[in-house]
Amino acid sequence: MATDPATTQIIMAIVPKLRAFAISLSGNVDRADDLVQETLMRAIANIDSFEPGTNMQAWLFTILRNRFRSEYRKRRREVEDVDGHYTDSLVSQPEQTSKLEYKELRAALDKLPSDQREALILVGASGFSYEEAAAICGCAVGTIKSRVNRARNRLATELDMKSAEDLGPDRNTRATLTANDRR
Amino acid sequence: MSNQAVAVAKPKSGGLDRQIQAKIGQQLRAMYDEVVDQGVPDRFTELLRKLDGAQSTPKTEEESR
Secondary structure, eight states: OOOOHHHHHHHHHHHHHHHHHHHHHHSOHHHHHHHHHHHHHHHHHTGGGSOTTSOHHHHHHHHHHHHHHHHHHHHHHHHGGGTTHHHHHHHTOTTSSOOHHHHHHHHHHHHSOHHHHHHHHHHHTSOOOHHHHHHHHTSOHHHHHHHHHHHHHHHHHHHHHHHGGGSSSOHHHHHHHHHHHHO | OHHHHHHHHSOTTHHHHHHHHHHHHHHHHHHHHHHHTTOOOHHHHHHHHHHHHHHHHHHHHHHHO
């Protein structure tokens, strides 16, 4: 049951990433910080089950992810009849990720099924490999790959209309290019 | 000629898709990194110190002997 100072230092260094993960998952800073707190308490209490030499970050992310999922299921049941109020409270938090530039992304993320959202965040933002993400989510590597792909496609569909105009050649140019390709 | 060069750089139908994908990836990381850059809030520094203190009490006794 001993957390030596070195281990505490390692955990401390991971806290910012844990927060980023929790906020990306939940879209709510207060809730995310509660999740991080629970994760840290659990981690310290169970530090003996951490195998030295393995990836501490992946271990902490696994704890947080499992916490979030069980809580998510619980809250979802509680929230179903309040219809939208919960979602509103997510968006109205002032100091959270929804700076104007992220607002659309946040909204699109919230529309993803939770298994796709977590896979995309782990691989696309946290920088875990497919293998590590699969270990964190307790599923096969192929499953993670397909979740990430589906998440990306769905986000692209959600954001497409808004992003198309500030991305590269406009529609006419593209039409010309396609026409040229056909020749 | 120049059209061809552009067409090679942004090939066929996948071109726009890739650009959107790249933009999504970029935004996702930017949103994420913004939180990472906030560092460790005091709340967690204190929590870890407290938890650490609670856990290492036996060890400190050992050491002080």
